Amino acid sequence: MRKPCCDKEGTNKGAWSQQEDQKLIDYIKIHGEGCWHSLPKAAGLERCGKSCRLRWINYLRPDIKRGNFAQDEEDLIIKLHALLGNRWSLIAGRLPGRTDNEVKNYWNSHIRKKLMRMGIDPDNHKLHQHRPCVRTPQQTPISFTANSSESKKNNVMSSKHLPSSKSHGKNHANDQDATSENTALSFIKEETSQILNLNLELRIAMPLDPGK
DNA sequence: AACTGGTCCAACCGCGACCAA
C-alpha cells in the first residue's frame, strides 16, 4: 500500500555534494520552504523530497548552531527529556539553533552515557537502586545546580523558543502535545525550584501515548 | 604502518497524522 518515496531510479542517496547543497539553498532562498515533494524536481535535484527536507532542516538552515553543546543546553536537554521523554522535536524547539536530530544524537552519544556513569537510568532519570552514584569531584551532579537554574528557567519559558507556528499548520494536530508540553513546562517552573538541589529524582510522568 | 574496536553523526527508513478529494 504505502509507496516508498525514495525508491525511484536515478534518485541519489547518501552524502550530499556541495553542488546539491547549493542548489537546495538557492531554491529555498527564492521560493521558501515547503512543498518538499515537488521541490527536488523544481530545484534540479535528483533526491526525494524527504531527503531535501532533512538536509535543509538538519544542516543547511542559516540559523543552525553548530559545534559543541553548552553546559546550559545540556542541562536543558536533560530536564526536558525527563519531562517529555524522547520528544526530540519538542526538546529541540526549546534550544535555539539546534535540530531534533542533533539533540537526539547528542543524547545518545554523550548524555546517555554520562547519566549511566553517574548511576542514573537515562530512560526514567532515576537513580539505579543497586548502583551507587559514583562521582568524581570534577563531575557536576548533572547540572541541576542552583547556579544555572535562573538562566535555564528563563530559557525554557521564553516564548521565542517556542516551535515556529509556520510549520505547516499540522502542528495544531499536536494540540494535545502542546497542552501536555505546556503543562510539563509549567511543572518545570514549579518543580525545579524545589528539586534543584535534590539530585535528579524527577517524578513527573508524561501521559502515556497509546499511539506510540 | 597496519589493524581493530569504539564513537559519532549525517542520512535513511518506517510509521502515524493530517488533509483533500
Added chain:
DNA sequence: GTTGGTCGCGGTTGGACCAGT
C-alpha cells in the same frame, strides 16, 4: 467513511574518524 498524497517525527544504520595496540 475511505483512499491517496504529503509531511514530520523518532528509531536505526552506515561509514568516516580516532585512539589504542
